[in-house]
Amino acid sequence: MRLTSKWKLSFNIFLTFMLLSGCGFKDIDKRFFVVSIGVDLAKNSSKKYLVSLKFAVPKTTRESPAEYQIVSEEANSISEAVRIIKTKVDKEIDFSHTKVILLGEELVKRRGNAGVNYWFVRRRDVQSIAWIAVGKPSALAVLKVKPTSEYFPSNALFLALGKDGSETPYVISEFMYDFKFRAIERGIDPVLPIIKAKKDFLEINTVGLFNKSKMLLELQPEETKMLNFFLNREEKSSLWGKKGQTNMIVNTEKVKSKYKIYTPKGKRPYIQFDVSVDGVLEETTKRIANKQLSKYEKVIGKQFSKEALRVLRKIQKAGLDPVGFGLRYRSRHFNDNDWKEWQRIYPTIDFKVHTKVQISDTGLIE
Amino acid sequence: MPSNKVIAIRESLKSKLQPSEDLVFKEKFTKEKYLEVLYIKTISDEVVLHENVVKPFFETDSPEDFLNYLQSHAQIKAYENEQKAIDDVLRGEAVLFYQDHVFLFDCKVDRNNAVLDTTVETTIQGPQSGFSESLPVNLGLIRHRYPHTSLMVESTEVGRLSKTKVMILHDSKFADPVTVKRIKKFLGEVNIDMLETGEQLFDSLKKSNRALFPLMLVTERPDRVAVNLSNGKVIILVQGSPYAVILPTVMKDLMSSMEDIYQSYWIAKFLQLLRYTAFNVSMILPGLYVAISSYNPEVFRVQLALSIAGSRTGIPYPSFVEVLLMLFMMELLIEASIRLPKAIGPTATTVGGLILGQAAAEAGLASNIMTVIVSFVAISNFVIPINAFSFTIRVLKYFILLLSTLFGLVGVVLGFFMIIAYMVKLDSFGEAFLSALQSKPGKQ
Structure with a gap:
C-alpha cells in the first residue's frame, strides 16, 4: 500500500495545481480586444470624462470586412468607465492589444487631468509601448473614422504612428513610456502628435507641446x-x-x-x-x-x-x-x-x- | 569400435536431446573405419557436412589419416563437456564420434544473411545498404569498413531463454577502457528472458526499468557504426537483428544523421540547425499555442490575435481540448500508417491528414490555425533523424501541454526547464547526455 499513498500524494499535489490556474485561463475567442481608447471631456453631464473603447470584432472568414464596435461611457474616472463598459459587452475586455491611446483636444488643453495618464501606466495589460496622441476635434471622432484602406480596426492609426507604414517627418509619434518620462522628468517636456479626424481619413501633421500639466502650443x-x-x-x-x-x-x-x-x-x-x-x-x-x-x-x-x-x-x-x-x-x-x-x-x-x-x-x- | 567412454557420451547426449523430428543420428562404415554423426538437420548445413566430413571419410583409406584430417580441420574442435556440446548442437553444430574421439563440427546454416536496404535512416547520398540479420555477416560488414588490428571483437550471451549471441566491438586505441568495462558489466547483468534485438536494452539501462530517453543509439547503418568506432564508441551486435547498438550515446548522436558528413559544411550546419529547431517546435508548439491563445494573447501581433480569435469563434471547447483532440487524431494517423499494408499507407495519410483536418475545422471542432499547428508538429517530429528519439519527443510534448494548460506561458518555460534539468541528469555509461564532446581514453 506504500505505492498507493505515494500516488495519492502526487494526485493531491496535482489537484492543488488545478486551483492555482484560477482565473488566468480565458480562451482567445472569449476575449474582446480593445485596439484603441479615447478619452474626452464629458459634455452636458455631471461626470468628468467620456471614455470610449474601440473593440475589434474578429473576422470569421478572410473575406468578411473589418468590423469594430465603439462603446462609450461617461464616468468620473477611467476605471469606473471600464467597469461599466464591461456590463455592456459579452466578452472579457482585453487591453493587451491596445496600441493607441487618444486624448481629446479639450481634455489636454485643460489643467489637472494628469490623473488620466496614470491609469494607462498602472493597468498591467495596457502595454507601455502603446502610442499616445491627441484627437482633434475629439478622441471619439478620431476613433469613428474608418479609412477605406483599413483591413482591421485602427490599423491605419497603427501604421501611421509606427514605422511599419508611412515614413514622414510630419508625424512625431510618442510611446506611453516616453510620454510618462517626459511628463515627470525635469528638463524635458512632452510632445504629442495631433490626429485630425477627416471624413474618410486621418490627418497627422502637427504636434502639440505640453508643459507638465497641459497642452500649451500647437506647432504648424x-x-x-x-x-x-x-x-x-x-x-x-x-x-x-x-x-x-x-x-x-x-x-x-x-x-x-x-x-x-x-x-x-x-x-x-x-x-x-x-x-x-x-x-x-x-x-x-x-x-x-x-x-x-x-x-x-x-x-x-x-x-x-x-x-x-x-x-x-x-x-x-x-x-x-x-x-x-x-x-x-x-x-x-x-x-x-x-x-x-x-x-x-x-x-x-x-x-x-x-x-x-x-x-x-x-x-x-x- | 568406439570405446566405452565415447558410448557413454553418445548415449547421454542422445537422451538429453529429446527425440525430435529433425534430430539426425547416422552411422557410417567402411572396411577400416566407423563414424557416427549427430546433428539437427534444420539448423545444420548438410551439404557442408557432406563435403567436409562424409566425403573425406569414404575417400581416405587409413583410419589414422582420417583422424589427422579431423584434428587439423579448422571448423572441427574437440569435445569439452556435455553441456557445451548440447548448446552447440542446438546452434547447429554436428557431433562426430570417431574411434576414441568426440569432435564438434561447425556446420551452422546461416539464413537471413542478405544485406538489407536502409529504410529508417535513409540518406540522399552515401551508402544505401544496411545490416543483415546474421551476426557473422554484420561483423564482416563492419570489418570491411574498419580494417584495423585494434578492432576488438568479444562475444557473450544475453537472455535467459534465448541465449542470444551478442558481440561487443570497440577500437582499443580510441575507446575508453572504463566505459568498455561498464558496458560489459551491464551486458552481464541484463535481466531479460528473450533478447531479440538491441532496442530491448533501452529499459534495462535504467535502474527503474522505465526509460523515456533512449540512452543508446540503435542504427541500421554499417557506415555509422564504422564512424562511431573511430570516435571511440562501443558497438553491440545482436544475433538476428539488423540493428547495431552504439554506446555510450549522447544527445548529439541522437540528433546527427550520416548526411552530416556526406554533405558540404554549410549545408550540414544548416541541416543541423533545422533539426534542433524542429526538435523545439515539435516539443513546445502545442503547449505554446494553448499558453498564448488562452493566457497571453498579447504575444501575438494584433493581426494574428484577431485572426486566431476569428477562427476560434464557434468552437465549443477550450483550446487545450482542441489541441488534445487534434494531436490524438494525428497520433492515431501516424500509428495507423505504420501498421497499414504498404499499398494502403499513402491513401490513409492523405485521407487522414488532408480531409480529416479540413473536416474538423469545418465541423467547428478545431480552428484552422490548429490544423496548421498540428501538421507542423507532426512534420517537424519526423525531422529528428533517430527514430527512437523522435518517439521521445512525441511523448514529451504532452508534458509541456499539460503544464501550459495549468500555468500558461510560465508553464511552457517551466516544462522546458524541467526537461533540460532531466536531460542534464541523464548519463549513458558515464557520458553526460548533453555533452558535446566525446570523452577520450585516459580522461575522466
Missing part, C-alpha cells in the same frame, strides 16, 4: 518637421530653397542634428546646433549642373538654419523644452541648484544653428 506642419529633425526621429523628408529665380527641393536621405550648451563666463549662454543634411535634388524650376551644386547647398543650408532658429525661439518663448535642453544641462552640471539655474538661463539663452548640406546628385545623368 513645417515647424513639426523642424522639431522632428531636432529630435533625430525621421530622416526622409524634403527641404525647400530659393536662389534668385530658381526654386528647388531636396529629398533628404540623412539628417543629423547635434547640439551643445555653452555657458561662457560673463557672456550670454548659447546653444550651438550643428545639423548635417545629405540628400539629392528632387525638383527644380531651372536646370542645375553638378558643378554649381555647392552654391545651392549653401542657400539651402542658410534657409534651414533660419527656419530652425525661428522654431527654436518660438518654443523657447512658450517656455517649453521638448528637445530636452534642460535635461542635457542637468546631466552636465552637478550643482545642487542646477535646475533653478537652468530655469533662470533658458528664457534668455541664445541659439546658433549651423547647417551643412550635402547634395550628392542632381538626379539627372549629365
Whole structure:
C-alpha cells in the first residue's frame, strides 16, 4: 500500500495545481480586444470624462470586412468607465492589444487631468509601448473614422504612428513610456502628435507641446518637421530653397542634428546646433549642373538654419523644452541648484544653428 | 569400435536431446573405419557436412589419416563437456564420434544473411545498404569498413531463454577502457528472458526499468557504426537483428544523421540547425499555442490575435481540448500508417491528414490555425533523424501541454526547464547526455 499513498500524494499535489490556474485561463475567442481608447471631456453631464473603447470584432472568414464596435461611457474616472463598459459587452475586455491611446483636444488643453495618464501606466495589460496622441476635434471622432484602406480596426492609426507604414517627418509619434518620462522628468517636456479626424481619413501633421500639466502650443506642419529633425526621429523628408529665380527641393536621405550648451563666463549662454543634411535634388524650376551644386547647398543650408532658429525661439518663448535642453544641462552640471539655474538661463539663452548640406546628385545623368 | 567412454557420451547426449523430428543420428562404415554423426538437420548445413566430413571419410583409406584430417580441420574442435556440446548442437553444430574421439563440427546454416536496404535512416547520398540479420555477416560488414588490428571483437550471451549471441566491438586505441568495462558489466547483468534485438536494452539501462530517453543509439547503418568506432564508441551486435547498438550515446548522436558528413559544411550546419529547431517546435508548439491563445494573447501581433480569435469563434471547447483532440487524431494517423499494408499507407495519410483536418475545422471542432499547428508538429517530429528519439519527443510534448494548460506561458518555460534539468541528469555509461564532446581514453 506504500505505492498507493505515494500516488495519492502526487494526485493531491496535482489537484492543488488545478486551483492555482484560477482565473488566468480565458480562451482567445472569449476575449474582446480593445485596439484603441479615447478619452474626452464629458459634455452636458455631471461626470468628468467620456471614455470610449474601440473593440475589434474578429473576422470569421478572410473575406468578411473589418468590423469594430465603439462603446462609450461617461464616468468620473477611467476605471469606473471600464467597469461599466464591461456590463455592456459579452466578452472579457482585453487591453493587451491596445496600441493607441487618444486624448481629446479639450481634455489636454485643460489643467489637472494628469490623473488620466496614470491609469494607462498602472493597468498591467495596457502595454507601455502603446502610442499616445491627441484627437482633434475629439478622441471619439478620431476613433469613428474608418479609412477605406483599413483591413482591421485602427490599423491605419497603427501604421501611421509606427514605422511599419508611412515614413514622414510630419508625424512625431510618442510611446506611453516616453510620454510618462517626459511628463515627470525635469528638463524635458512632452510632445504629442495631433490626429485630425477627416471624413474618410486621418490627418497627422502637427504636434502639440505640453508643459507638465497641459497642452500649451500647437506647432504648424513645417515647424513639426523642424522639431522632428531636432529630435533625430525621421530622416526622409524634403527641404525647400530659393536662389534668385530658381526654386528647388531636396529629398533628404540623412539628417543629423547635434547640439551643445555653452555657458561662457560673463557672456550670454548659447546653444550651438550643428545639423548635417545629405540628400539629392528632387525638383527644380531651372536646370542645375553638378558643378554649381555647392552654391545651392549653401542657400539651402542658410534657409534651414533660419527656419530652425525661428522654431527654436518660438518654443523657447512658450517656455517649453521638448528637445530636452534642460535635461542635457542637468546631466552636465552637478550643482545642487542646477535646475533653478537652468530655469533662470533658458528664457534668455541664445541659439546658433549651423547647417551643412550635402547634395550628392542632381538626379539627372549629365 | 568406439570405446566405452565415447558410448557413454553418445548415449547421454542422445537422451538429453529429446527425440525430435529433425534430430539426425547416422552411422557410417567402411572396411577400416566407423563414424557416427549427430546433428539437427534444420539448423545444420548438410551439404557442408557432406563435403567436409562424409566425403573425406569414404575417400581416405587409413583410419589414422582420417583422424589427422579431423584434428587439423579448422571448423572441427574437440569435445569439452556435455553441456557445451548440447548448446552447440542446438546452434547447429554436428557431433562426430570417431574411434576414441568426440569432435564438434561447425556446420551452422546461416539464413537471413542478405544485406538489407536502409529504410529508417535513409540518406540522399552515401551508402544505401544496411545490416543483415546474421551476426557473422554484420561483423564482416563492419570489418570491411574498419580494417584495423585494434578492432576488438568479444562475444557473450544475453537472455535467459534465448541465449542470444551478442558481440561487443570497440577500437582499443580510441575507446575508453572504463566505459568498455561498464558496458560489459551491464551486458552481464541484463535481466531479460528473450533478447531479440538491441532496442530491448533501452529499459534495462535504467535502474527503474522505465526509460523515456533512449540512452543508446540503435542504427541500421554499417557506415555509422564504422564512424562511431573511430570516435571511440562501443558497438553491440545482436544475433538476428539488423540493428547495431552504439554506446555510450549522447544527445548529439541522437540528433546527427550520416548526411552530416556526406554533405558540404554549410549545408550540414544548416541541416543541423533545422533539426534542433524542429526538435523545439515539435516539443513546445502545442503547449505554446494553448499558453498564448488562452493566457497571453498579447504575444501575438494584433493581426494574428484577431485572426486566431476569428477562427476560434464557434468552437465549443477550450483550446487545450482542441489541441488534445487534434494531436490524438494525428497520433492515431501516424500509428495507423505504420501498421497499414504498404499499398494502403499513402491513401490513409492523405485521407487522414488532408480531409480529416479540413473536416474538423469545418465541423467547428478545431480552428484552422490548429490544423496548421498540428501538421507542423507532426512534420517537424519526423525531422529528428533517430527514430527512437523522435518517439521521445512525441511523448514529451504532452508534458509541456499539460503544464501550459495549468500555468500558461510560465508553464511552457517551466516544462522546458524541467526537461533540460532531466536531460542534464541523464548519463549513458558515464557520458553526460548533453555533452558535446566525446570523452577520450585516459580522461575522466
